[in-house]
Amino acid sequence: MSTPTVTDGPPLVELHGVTRHVQLPNGSTLEILRGIDLSVAPGEHVAVVGRSGTGKSTLLNILGLLDSPTHGDYLLEGTPIGRLGSRARARRRGDDFGFVFQQFNLLAGRTAVENVAAPLLYARGRKFWQRKRLATQMLERVGLGERLDTMPEKLSGGEQQRVAIARALVRGPRVILADEPTGALDVDTGRAVMDLLDTAAAETGAALVTITHDLAIAARADRQFRLADGVLVPIHLDAPGPVIEAAAAVGATVPAAPALGAGA
Amino acid sequence: MSGLVGAVVEAWDELRIHKVRVLLALVGVAVAVTAITGITAAVSMLGQAMQESSDRDQGRPTTLTVYGWNSTGELDPLAFDQAVDELAERYKISYHSVQANQQLPVRSGASDTYVQLTVVDPSYSVITRLVTDGGRWFTDRDAEALGPTLVVNQPFLDQLTDGRPVDAHPQVTLGGDTAVQATVIGTVPVRWEQEGPMAYMLFDQAARWLPDLVRDQQYKIWVPTELDEDLQAVLRRDLTAMLPGMHAEVQLPWDSGFGLDSATRWVVLGVSGFALLLGGLGLLNIALVTVRYRIREIGIRRSFGATGSRVFFGVLMESVVATFVAGLVGVVLAVAIVKNIPVERVFGTALQDTPPFPFTAALVGMACATGVGALAGLVPAIYAVRVKVIDAIRY
Numbered sequence: 001m002s003t004p005t006v007t008d009g010p011p012l013v014e015l016h017g018v019t020r021h022v023q024l025p026n027g028s029t030l031e032i033l034r035g036i037d038l039s040v041a042p043g044e045h046v047a048v049v050g051r052s053g054t055g056k057s058t059l060l061n062i063l064g065l066l067d068s069p070t071h072g073d074y075l076l077e078g079t080p081i082g083r084l085g086s087r088a089r090a091r092r093r094g095d096d097f098g099f100v101f102q103q104f105n106l107l108a109g110r111t112a113v114e115n116v117a118a119p120l121l122y123a124r125g126r127k128f129w130q131r132k133r134l135a136t137q138m139l140e141r142v143g144l145g146e147r148l149d150t151m152p153e154k155l156s157g158g159e160q161q162r163v164a165i166a167r168a169l170v171r172g173p174r175v176i177l178a179d180e181p182t183g184a185l186d187v188d189t190g191r192a193v194m195d196l197l198d199t200a201a202a203e204t205g206a207a208l209v210t211i212t213h214d215l216a217i218a219a220r221a222d223r224q225f226r227l228a229d230g231v232l233v234p235i236h237l238d239a240p241g242p243v244i245e246a247a248a249a250v251g252a253t254v255p256a257a258p259a260l261g262a263g264a
Numbered sequence: 265m266s267g268l269v270g271a272v273v274e275a276w277d278e279l280r281i282h283k284v285r286v287l288l289a290l291v292g293v294a295v296a297v298t299a300i301t302g303i304t305a306a307v308s309m310l311g312q313a314m315q316e317s318s319d320r321d322q323g324r325p326t327t328l329t330v331y332g333w334n335s336t337g338e339l340d341p342l343a344f345d346q347a348v349d350e351l352a353e354r355y356k357i358s359y360h361s362v363q364a365n366q367q368l369p370v371r372s373g374a375s376d377t378y379v380q381l382t383v384v385d386p387s388y389s390v391i392t393r394l395v396t397d398g399g400r401w402f403t404d405r406d407a408e409a410l411g412p413t414l415v416v417n418q419p420f421l422d423q424l425t426d427g428r429p430v431d432a433h434p435q436v437t438l439g440g441d442t443a444v445q446a447t448v449i450g451t452v453p454v455r456w457e458q459e460g461p462m463a464y465m466l467f468d469q470a471a472r473w474l475p476d477l478v479r480d481q482q483y484k485i486w487v488p489t490e491l492d493e494d495l496q497a498v499l500r501r502d503l504t505a506m507l508p509g510m511h512a513e514v515q516l517p518w519d520s521g522f523g524l525d526s527a528t529r530w531v532v533l534g535v536s537g538f539a540l541l542l543g544g545l546g547l548l549n550i551a552l553v554t555v556r557y558r559i560r561e562i563g564i565r566r567s568f569g570a571t572g573s574r575v576f577f578g579v580l581m582e583s584v585v586a587t588f589v590a591g592l593v594g595v596v597l598a599v600a601i602v603k604n605i606p607v608e609r610v611f612g613t614a615l616q617d618t619p620p621f622p623f624t625a626a627l628v629g630m631a632c633a634t635g636v637g638a639l640a641g642l643v644p645a646i647y648a649v650r651v652k653v654i655d656a657i658r659y
């Protein structure tokens with residue numbers, strides 16, 4: 001349904017053989033990601049499905065520079081991220097990524113417009129000084145122009161997620177990373193929120209990586225992957241996703257062939 | 265620029281949200297700052313009062329006192345005066361004055377009343393910061409006046425001129441062998457309760473009209489502080505050389521070491537320091553609690569691109585902004601309190617130039633407040649930077 005805006009040229013983000021291991025308290029090593037290859041082009045919409053605990057959030061955190069791979073390379077517009085210091089990573093995170101979380105993660109005690117303005121506190125120049133105005137415009141774009149000064153607690157789940165989407169978009173990111181954005185919403189609200197996310201991403205030309213349990217939502221993406229056993233496997237879902245096929249996809253029908261050159 | 269402003273904006277927002285708890289700790293800080301600032305100001309104002317008092321007695325820093333005596337016989341007061349004038353000119357000393365304390369007989373009814381008389385030069389008022397509160401002080405021209413003139417205190421007017429005010433130029437008859445009419449031209453403030461009648465008269469007039477009173481003089485010589493010891497030696501040498509048979513002694517002022525009991529001062533400052541510490545600890549506690557409960561928020565802000573230093577600085581600034589405001593409140597309170605202290609009653613003497621609220625005291629107060637804020641903010645700030653982002657936003 002969304003028009004692919006894939007452009008030529010170098011990919012925006014590229015993962016090569018990325019792994020993520022964590023040391024457990026009992027001394028053993030948990031291999032969450034075992035070898036991820038993924039590339040996302042500017043404006044592209046990618047969906048990742050997978051069971052709970054398979055490492056989807058870990059992958060998304062690595063993409064968003066919140067976490068670092070244990071091994072492997074991450075290129076952001078050709079720049080190896082591993083070489084950047086924490087300060088430079090923070091700057092690129094703020095400049096290039098917008099996050100949408102399952103639990104909305106709005107800042108408590110701040111109004112909708114203050115929440116949307118919050119990322120602009122870390123921007124420079126015009127974006128910083130005009131943060132209030134930009135935040136207001138963005139809230140109007142997500143249809144919350146009337147709720148500017150409302151506290152998050154007073155908003156419905158769908159409205160809160162729209163505030164979160166406005167907040168993710170307000171700095172004009174190159175990539176929007178959405179971690180189960182509809183996971184806490186009922187189906188209809190989730191669809192509406194997803195429509196908004198799709199449209200906003202398409203309008204701003206931002207790439208969108210969505211993690212979801214909902215195959216119908218995954219089916220809207222240009223490309224879909226399933227994360228299982230620490231590797232990404234491309235899958236194909238037809239939009240709108242038939243429930244039966246979707247259920248199967250989350251299950252075990254997709255061949256567990258590892259090391260498919262994902263995104264290649 | 266936007267980084268700094270951003271951190272302050274963020275900190276202010278944070279305080280707005282936790283206002284009640286923060287407010288309580290800040291009241292403590294503000295009270296402590298009031299105490300510290302108030303004490304510092306009072307000490308400094310009292311110091312000024314003491315200094316003024318010392319200036320009145322000994323002259324401003326640095327005033328040399330010159331005594332002379334003659335081992336063989338009477339020292340000629342006029343020759344002594346001449347010699348000092350010459351030396352003052354030679355060493356380009358702008359202000360010097362004779363000072364001789366005598367008893368002045370003033371006719372009062374049928375008998376004479378003895379009044380404390382200080383024989384001076386016009387510069388005496390500059391050297392001792394003496395300011396008239398009615399009429400005027402002497403000028404050089406008064407030396408040629410047709411009759412003696414006096415500057416007196418209020419008890420003098422009350423007892424010897426039937427309370428006629430100085431503006432009416434009351435006249436009194438100076439007693440002694442040769443009665444002479446003197447005109448009162450000015451008054452100086454009384455310094456003590458129960459102060460008796462006092463008068464000042466110019467040396468040149470006294471020499472003309474009341475030569476008996478011109479003796480036992482000393483000189484106050486106001487010199488640059490950095491030259492005081494050099495001039496002390498030079499004046500002693502020159503005076504002894506100029507006046508045959510004369511011994512001159514030139515003294516540096518004694519250290520008035522002004523009297524506020526420094527132990528009291530330290531006790532009061534210690535107590536307020538303790539109060540400040542308690543306020544700071546309260547703030548630290550609140551900051552630690554809120555920072556824990558804000559781990560998630562810190563993680564979210566990291567996702568907006570907040571750098572580690574920004575997170576550190578932001579959390580630190582919360583405490584600093586808060587205590588800075590508390591400090592301002594404390595300083596304003598201290599100013600209000602100190603300005604309303606009845607200075608005369610507390611210090612025992614009115615201040616000549618009522619000193620403005622000492623700026624340094626305000627600075628000390630603000631520095632204490634900000635310092636306590638920085639200390640209280642340091643621990644939570646370190647804690648905040650250590651927060652692992654992915655743990656913070658995980659659910």
Ligand SMILES: Nc1ncnc2c1ncn2[C@@H]1O[C@H](COP(=O)(O)OP(=O)(O)O)[C@@H](O)[C@H]1O
Binds near residue numbers: 022030050051053
């Ligand atoms: N820092 C960590 N320490 C220990 N275990 C972790 C850590 N991060 C993730 N895990 C574990 O790794 C697995 C994948 O986590 P996550 O990426 O959140 O999965 P998903 O988002 O797919 O549900 C989970 O079992 C989780 O408990």
Ligand SMILES: [Mg+2]
Binds near residue numbers: 058
């Ligand atoms: Mg997850």
